[in-house]
Amino acid sequence: MGPQNSPDYGEFVDSDGEGDVEDVSEPLERYDRGLYYPLCIGEVLAGRFRIEHKLGWGGYSTVWMAHDLQYRKSVALKIMIPGEKGEYEYQMQNEILRTVRDTSHLVAHEGSFLLPGHGGNYHRVLVLPLLSLSLGYRAIQLSVATRVLAAKQLLVALKGLHDVGLVHREMPSVAEYDTATKYQRLGRPKKVLLGDYLWKRGELVQQMTIPLDLLGSKLYLGDFGLTIKDGISVSIKQQAPYCFCAPERLHGTDPSLASDTWSFMCLFAALYLGNNVFYGNGGGSTAFSWVEQLGAMPEQWKGKFWWPEEVNDTWYDHTTNPDPERDLAARIARMRPDTSQAERELALSVMQKAFCYLPERRITAAQLLQDPSFRAMLEIYQC
Numbered sequence: 112m113g114p115q116n117s118p119d120y121g122e123f124v125d126s127d128g129e130g131d132v133e134d135v136s137e138p139l140e141r142y143d144r145g146l147y148y149p150l151c152i153g154e155v156l157a158g159r160f161r162i163e164h165k166l167g168w169g170g171y172s173t174v175w176m177a178h179d180l181q182y183r184k185s186v187a188l189k190i191m192i193p194g195e196k197g198e199y200e201y202q203m204q205n206e207i208l209r210t211v212r213d214t215s216h217l218v219a220h221e222g223s224f225l226l227p228g229h230g231g232n233y234h235r236v237l238v239l240p241l242l243s244l245s246l247g248y249r250a251i252q253l254s255v256a257t258r259v260l261a262a263k264q265l266l267v268a269l270k271g272l273h274d275v276g277l278v279h280r281e282m283p284s285v286a287e288y289d290t291a292t293k294y295q296r297l298g299r300p301k302k303v304l305l306g307d308y309l310w311k312r313g314e315l316v317q318q319m320t321i322p323l324d325l326l327g328s329k330l331y332l333g334d335f336g337l338t339i340k341d342g343i344s345v346s347i348k349q350q351a352p353y354c355f356c357a358p359e360r361l362h363g364t365d366p367s368l369a370s371d372t373w374s375f376m377c378l379f380a381a382l383y384l385g386n387n388v389f390y391g392n393g394g395g396s397t398a399f400s401w402v403e404q405l406g407a408m409p410e411q412w413k414g415k416f417w418w419p420e421e422v423n424d425t426w427y428d429h430t431t432n433p434d435p436e437r438d439l440a441a442r443i444a445r446m447r448p449d450t451s452q453a454e455r456e457l458a459l460s461v462m463q464k465a466f467c468y469l470p471e472r473r474i475t476a477a478q479l480l481q482d483p484s485f486r487a488m489l490e491i492y493q494c
Contacts, residue, residue, distance in 0.1 A: 119163075121152040121300030121316070129303045132317045137168040142305055142313060145229035146192045147173055149313020152300050155180070156236065157224045160188055164300050165316040171196055176241060176319070186221070187239040193232035201235050216268035229310045256492040258382035262375075263494050269375055270476040349417050353393030358401055358408060359470055361393060362415040369470035372479070376465035383458060384446040388439070395421035402426050404439040409468050439463070454491060460484040 124132055133139070141147045150173075155161045160177040166187055167174045175188045191197030204220050211217065220237040228234045253261075298319065305313040348360045355377040357370035364370075380388040388404070391397030398416065402408065402425075413427040425431065435441060440459050447455065461484045464474040479485050 119153070119299065121164075121302050121314075124301050124303060128301065132301055132303050132315060135317060136315050137173060139305070139315065141192075142309060145232060145310075148190045148226055148228055148234045149305055149309050149311050150175065150190075150316075151312055151314050152302060152316060156188065156226065160186065160238075162188075164319045167318055171200070174239075179238075185241045187241050189220075189237040189239055190226070191235040191237070193228050193234055197235050201237060204237070216264055255383065255385075256494070259489065259492040260494045262379040262382050263489055265378065266375060266476055266480060269371060270480060349393060351393065353391060353397050354387045354389045354400075356393070357470070358398075358468060359412075361397070361417050362408075362412045363417065364470070367470060368475065369473045372465050372473050372476055375476065376462055380462055384443065386446060388442060388462070394418045395423060398423070398426050403433060403437050404442060405466055405468070406433045406438075407431065412468075439466070454488070457484045457488050457491075461488060 137147060142149055147168075150162055152162055152164070156177070159181050160179055162175050162177050163185075164176040165173065166176055172189050172191045175190065177186055177188045178184075179186050189200075191200065201220070201223055207217065208214065208219055218239055220239055222238040224236050224238075226234045226236055300319070301317040302314040305315055348363055348365060350356050350360065350366070353361070355374045357366075357373035360366060360370055377388060389397060389400040391400055395418070398408075398421070407429045408426050410427050410429065413424070414422075416422050416426075439462060440455070443455050443458050443462075447458070450458075461479075461482065464482065464484075465479065467473045474482065
């Protein structure tokens with residue numbers, strides 16, 4: 112092994128920097144409870160994968176950049192929590208690989224293995240291609256044309272999969288770097304010890320920051336831990352982030368292909384406008400943002416809102432009209448004053464076809480890809 116590929120174990124921050132690492136990292140108590148698998152920079156898993164940096168974390172996993180010593184390439188390792196919830200994404204990924212014809216825009220695993228955890232539990236590890244962070248992490252810093260292209264690619268993936276997950280962008284050049292060059296471009300891992308009370312040694316590592324010049328042009332759809340088959344009923348209908356959740360789901364309706372289309376359009380609007388079109392924590396403020404911009408919700412939904420103490424009967428009152436200075440058209444004009452009136456009308460037409468309260472009247476992903484207004488917007492940005 113040459114000196115450039117020798118292990119580099121990162122750097123421990125001093126006491127003044129510990130709080131900075133903890134503030135942006137995964138909750139420590141999830142290690143205490145045996146949910147997350149403790150790791151150290153430089154540790155080798157399964158005799159093959161040397162941990163180099165942390166890519167991110169979520170409710171069911173932590174994600175790490177690693178060097179595959181066997182094939183001499185960089186990969187991402189997604190280490191799931193133990194138990195059913197951790198195994199679900201692996202099972203769903205296998206189902207997707209069996210049934211989805213075009214997986215070119217999906218983050219599909221290249222293999223998996225098990226790690227023995229605390230108390231006799233096991234952690235499933237998915238070996239994934241090395242990708243960067245969620246698009247939302249740096250999206251606002253990208254050009255509008257790049258963001259619109261990202262939305263188009265996501266829609267293509269959604270058409271094939273009928274699900275909205277986390278969005279990742281390709282990082283092709285970094286995968287070829289040796290360890291020293293990676294750290295030169297990405298920064299050495301900043302870390303603190305988890306403590307000697309855990310069942311094995313581990314470090315809390317600050318998530319890496321990806322320079323914009325390392326973000327490739329291709330977008331991927333990933334994170335299938337909540338993917339279900341259409342028509343399956345779930346116990347919890349609503350889902351955070353609520354500003355992306357279709358309104359019928361906050362009124363007791365199961366997720367569906369149509370609710371995915373609403374969520375996609377929320378993402379498209381955020382990418383195009385540079386900010387979320389709806390807002391709030393799923394209560395009254397979120398419902399108000401719908402009504403303010405789209406008008407009253409269907410009367411048949413009255414009494415079904417998941418947060419009854421926040422309900423306002425005027426949300427379902429069709430005798431009032433949205434304020435033209437606060438509706439969706441006004442928001443588009445306010446957020447994108449640099450665009451022409453013709454472009455703003457195209458954007459409004461596209462958004463209104465998905466921001467339709469009744470799911471059965473909502474445009475589908477396949478229809479949207481062929482929609483004249485959507486295609487005209489893509490032409491403006493040469494997508």
